Amino acid sequence: MRKIVILSLMILGQSIFAQELALVKEKAKIGYIDKSGNYSVQPTYDSAKDFSDGLAAVKVKDSWGFIGKDGQMVIEPSFSRTRDFNDGLCAVERDGAWFYINKKGEKQTMPYSDKIYDFTSGVAVMKVGNKIGAFDKAGKVTIPAEYDVIKPFQNGFARASKNGQWGIIDTNGKVIVPVEYKDVGEYVNGVTWAQKEKSYGVIDGNVFTVVEGADKIWDFGNQTLTYARRNGKVGFVDKAGKWIIEPKFAKARAFNQNLAPVFEGGKWGYINIEGNYVVEPSYNDAESFSNDGLAPVKGKSWGFIDTSGKLVIPMEYDISISFGFTEKNKGFNGGVSRVKKSGKWGFIDTKGNLLGNKWFYNAELFHN
Template sequence: MKKALIFSLLAIGQILFAQELALVKEKSTMGYIDRSGKYIIYPTFDAAKSFSDGLAAVKIKQLWGFIGKDGKMLIEPSFTNIREFHDGICVVEKDGAWMYINKKGEKLTMPSSEKLYDFNEGLAFFKINNKIGAFDTAGKVIIREEYDVIKPFQNGFARASKNSKWGIINIKGEIIVPFEYDDLGEYSNGITWAQKDKSFGLVDGKDFKVIDGVDKIWDFNNQPLTYAKKNGKIGFVDKTGTWIIEPQFEKARSFSQNLAPVCLKNKWGYIDPTGNFVIKPEYNDAEVFSSDNLAPVRGKGWGFIDNTGKIVIPMGYEISASFGFGEKNKGFNQGVSRVKKGGKWGFIDTSGNLIGDKWFYNAELFQN
């Protein structure tokens, strides 16, 4: 019986930790709701931040502390400035000094740095004499300080610059793409775009294949095709650099759910991977489809269409910032979209119903 109770409590704790909550503002106070619109933590805070890594910063009497998803204070307010937890560690300011703390609020000893950086994929950067390296959560230096710039890691890889040239490194500090390019894109499934002198092309391993006449290439974003510009027009190339859809569009965005938004004659529509229009260009703007198979389109305000082009949610909204998937997509994520109407923010479901039947003075994205 005792074991069953322990397992039940553990299961409840895991569910609570996994639950995504959104920070919302009611007049002058802030609280947190779940995806049904129910308050999990009632609005009692004058200032607060979104959840990150299971904790959220809240301000009480000019000092910041951290709460858990049950609303209980886990780290007492004692900080004058805070960032967010990542990999169990947060950068905070106390008594005029910046430092790292763990989830118990304990100060951590880390390598010295001219600036403190947030953790990202298990590493934090450090700067010595304007050179960048990285250390892990135990404070062990993994990448020595030899780079001018290191961009945030994504899926274990990061763009880095040394001696005015760009390359790709992994989280072990190993060089994946040599430092011989003037610009580079994100590394995705073993490939990235690159610029060398005035030529643009694709890097597959250590091989650079120039795509003639191209003057801009966008990231693949884990898709088999990406878009590129040639002679002022945009088309789509595959990972060998072959034009699959010839340059003909004024603007474009990434493929998602096998459809890509493109602009032709100042109107947006959607094409399939063969370049044929599935949804004719008739909108003032359009964003990529989410996994909910809905995409935001703009006419008189923003609404949402399905992958046949049918308007599912009528226009009249402003739409939110990125939910963090695809190409910084604006719109739905796991059945919920953040929208603004009449000067207030709220969340709608895939049928256009207002979740919780309530609008807020402000509402942030759902975070874990």
């Protein structure tokens, strides 16, 4: 019986930790709701940040501390400024000095850096003079400070530059794509784009293939096609650098669910991977499909269509005002979408139901 109770408590703890919460502001106070729309943390804070790595920074009087998802204070307020927890560590400021802490609030000794950077993919960038390197969570330097620029790591890879040339490195400093290109994109599933002298092309592994006539290529996403431009028109290329859909559109966005939004004749529609219209151009704006199988489309306001092109949620919302939204997080994320109506923010599910039947003065995306 005792083992069953302990196991149940462990499962409950894991469930709470895995639960995503969204920061919301009701009147003048900030709290956090779960995906049922109910408060997990009551709105009691004047200033607070999103959850990240299981903790959220909250301000009490003049100091910042961190709460867990049960609303209990985990790290007592004692910091003048904070970043977000990632990989179990967070950069904080106290008495004018920045340093790292762990989830117990203990100060961590790390290699010297002129500027403090957040951990991503298990490493943090360090700046020594005019050069950039990186170190891991144990404080071990994994990349000597020999680069001019290292962009934030994503899924274990980062764009890096030396002497005006760009390539891709991993968190151990291994060169994945040689640092010899004028520009390079994000490294996704072993593929990226690059510019070499005046030519644009695709790199699959570390082999560069020129895309005939291309003067711009966008990052690859969830599928093996990405969009590219030639002579002012946009089409789609594969990871071998071959034009799969000839450039004939004024604008385009990424494929997902085997559909991509394209702009032609002053309106947006959706094509399949053969380049044929599944949804004829009829919208003033359109975004890529999410993994939930819905895409935001705009008439006077925003609604959502399914992969057959059927409008399943009416066009009566705003979705992309402020908060630095990108194409990747507009619309549905994990079964809910952040929307605005009549000046208030809330969340709807894939059926169009308002979570908790409640609107807020402000709302952010759900985070772990």
